[in-house]
Amino acid sequence: MKKCIAYYNEVLSRHQEVDGPCVVHMDFRPGNILVLNESKISGLIDFESAHGGPSEIDFTKIKQYEWDVYPETKEEFILGYKSIRTLPNLETFxxxxxxxxxxxxxxxxxxxxxxxxxxxxxxxxxxxxxxxx
Missing domain, CATH: 1.20.5 (Single alpha-helices involved in coiled-coils or other helix-helix interfaces)
Structure with missing residues (x-):
């Protein structure tokens, strides 16, 4: 716990301002994305964990459960995201x-x-x- 608190304080103090506040899904992963066809997302489900916060946090699960397992999906996702809004600095956050x-x-x-x-x-x-x- 002490190591976690120290890490949190150290890293948080180095962060620049985040994008937000907004409603973040907090469980943004393939199982919660409804796809109409191969190229069109029709919606999201499972908002049980949703709350206010910075938009950058929603990239966490997509990285862990999609990009880390299927690296070839990252580029297409990033292109789609950038077609809607500015991509945050993911390496920082x-x-x-x-x-x-x-x-x-x-x-x-x-x-x-x-x-x-x-x-x-x-x-x-x-x-x-x-x-x-």
Whole structure:
């Protein structure tokens, strides 16, 4: 916990202003994107975790569950995003939000039941270890 707090304070102090505030989905991943056909998104589902915050945070899960697994999808996604709005500086923000997502994931598991969410808990703890050591 001490390492997480130290990392949070150090990285947060280096961040420039973020894009926001706005409503962020917080679970932006392929399973929650409704596709009408191969080239048109028709909507998003599962707003259970949505709240106000910076738009950059919504890139966290798409990176973790899509780009890290299927790197060839990143360029097309970025092109689509840039056709709608300015792309934030992902290199600056993604490491911090990956930490934030993992830390929040541990809290989510505690709230929803550690035993039934063991795999997700382990994934998040490993991410925190990878980031803060």
């Amino acid at each position: 993604l490491p911090f939000y990956s930490f934030y997502h993992a830390f929040s994931g541990v809290a989510w598991c505690k709230k929803r039941g550690i035993e039934k969410n063991k795999e997700f808990l382990a994934e998040n703890i490993q991410t925190l270890i990878n980031i803060v050591g």
